[in-house]
Amino acid sequence: MERVVITGMGVISPLGKTVDELWSRMKRGESGISRIDAFDTERLKTKIAGTVADFDPEGLFGRKEARKMDRFVQFAVAAADQAIAHAGLKLDEMDRDRIGVxxxxxxxxxxxxMEQDEILRTRGPERVSPMLVPMMIANMAAASISIRYQLTGxxxxxxxxxxxxxxxxxxxxxxxxxxxxxxxxxxxAEATVNELSLASFGNAQAISSRNEDPTKASRPFDQGRDGFVMSEGAGxxxxxSLAHAKKRQAEIFGEVVGYGASSDAYHIVATHPEGTGAYTAMRTALADAxxxxxxxxxxxxxxxxxxxxxRSEGQAISRLFGEEASRIAVTANKSMLGHMLGAAGGVEAIxxxxxxxxxxxxPTINLEQLDPECGLVNVPxxxxxxxxxxxxxxxxxxGGHNAVIVLRRFEG
Structure with missing residues (x-):
């Protein structure tokens, strides 16, 4: 069975648009959360988010190409550009049929x-863009990367x-x-910091309304937490394969050694209160590794x-690791990044x-008083x-989807 290694990384995030910038700011415990200024938030309960500042898609892709991409696709392609360059992939010398996305x-x-719906309502169906569907469907980030680099795997x-x-x-x-x-x-990748998603999550009482102090709003494991903070970006x-990486003498940054997935089979939005799905995914990932x-x-x-x-995640960690739970360092990146939704896993893996x-x-910032109901977690x-x-x-x-990966420092 092939060993799998990581040879390239790319990031677009509220804490930076490169891996180096992201990591240096995370080590300093900086927050990427701020007041939203891209649209009117007066009637919204939540007026804060983690947004990517000074992102220039036209400078990256040209005006014509940039206009064909939704913001989430722009983020994904920009991060992929970084990762592919970081990996030093010489695609012209490789079998593109064996490169997947x-x-x-x-x-x-x-x-x-949302933009095209507004055009439909105000200007009529004749003005709706024929690019609406290909720009909005969730597979277009993968498709755009594949097309850009002619990756046919x-x-x-x-x-x-x-x-x-x-x-x-x-x-x-x-x-x-x-x-x-x-x-x-x-x-x-994800880019849904807009009025509609903020209104929906706000009415569901899922997101923080700590608008007066944005950098203090995301508070994982803290007794005073009041919801997540929406964010955007790509990882x-x-x-x-290790054999392929060694053959081309690539620099290796880490190894993926295990993966576990499970379903809570419990509720469309709520986590299982006892963290059974999280426990199963973690246990399966360790066994796989x-x-x-x-x-x-x-x-x-x-x-x-x-x-x-x-609370449920902390209890699942305590259940699986037992006394070891108080030894293992637990870090909560979302305290600084906010919740990047579909982009979170990639960025946090990096x-x-x-x-x-x-x-x-x-560090996990904003943790002033650990919620005792979160189990034995050790959160520096x-x-x-x-x-x-x-x-x-x-x-x-x-929906109860759980996915856990095990990473190892690469030693050859």
Whole structure:
């Protein structure tokens, strides 16, 4: 069975538009959350989000191409460009039939749909863009990357809500393990910071309304948390068989050694209160990797800053790891990034790779009083140096989708 390694990474996020910028700001415990100024939020309960500043799609792709892409596709392609360059892939010397693209989006081109609906209502059906459907459908990030680089291997756009990034990486790992592909571009993208999604999540009382102090709003595991903070961006990695990477003498940044998926089979939006699905996915991922709970050094928690979600995840960690739970460092990236929805798993996987490479646990900010109902989790609030070899990354989504990947520091 092929070993699967990570040879390239790319990020577009509220904390930076490169991996280096993202990671340096995360280590400093900075927040990417701010007041929304792109549209009128007066009637919205929530007026804050994590947005990507100074993103110039026309500068990246040219005006003609940029106008054919919804913002989530622009993010995905920009992050893929970074990851492919970072990996040093010489595509003209490679078998493109054995290069796949597994990139998903939870909601797809919602902003494009809203814009075209407004045109339909105000200017009539004759003015609706013929590009509406191809711009809004969730598979278009994967398709656009495939088309841009003429990658003719398997292409998949998983739609598992906020667990998409881990689903994509895990299923891509399986594809390479089976020998079906040599390389897979994997991850997720999202761009739904708009009036409609904020109104819906706000009316569902799922998102924070701590508008007076945006940087303090995302508070995973904190007793005073009041909901997640919506964010946007993309996180893309290049996965490759170890044999293929070594043959082309690629630099290797980490290894994907395990993947577990499960369903809560409980509720369309609520996490199972006992975290049974999270527990099963974590247990399955460890078994797939052939490691014991005692081998894990760090957990990148899904931890969105919701009451039930953080509590159930903390309890699942405590159940699986037992006394080890108080030893293992748990980090909650969403305290700084906000919740990037379908992009979260990819970006958080990249942050975990950086943790393993540098031996640094990034802080979980805004954690002032740990909710005792979150179990025995050990959540550092300042950056810590540690010997890190194996990390677990959790991603869970609406509908009860759970996806967990196990990453290992690469040692040859």
């Amino acid at each position: 597994y990139v998903g989006s939870g909601i797809g081109g919602l902003s494009t749909l 398997p292409t998949l756009a998983p739609v598992t809500a906020c667990s998409i990034g881990n689903t994509a990486i895990g299923e891509a790992m399986r594809l390479i393990r089976l020998g079906v592909a040599d390389v897979v571009i994997a991850g997720g 893309i990695v290049v996965l490759e 052939g490691i014991q709970p005692s081998d894990v050094d760090i957990i990148s928690a899904h931890a969105t800053s919701t009451g039930l979600g953080d 942050a975990l790779i950086q943790s393993l490479r540098e031996g640094i646990v990034p 609030t300042t950056a810590q140096s540690a010997l890190l070899n194996i990390g677990l990354s959790n991603s869970f989504g609406f």
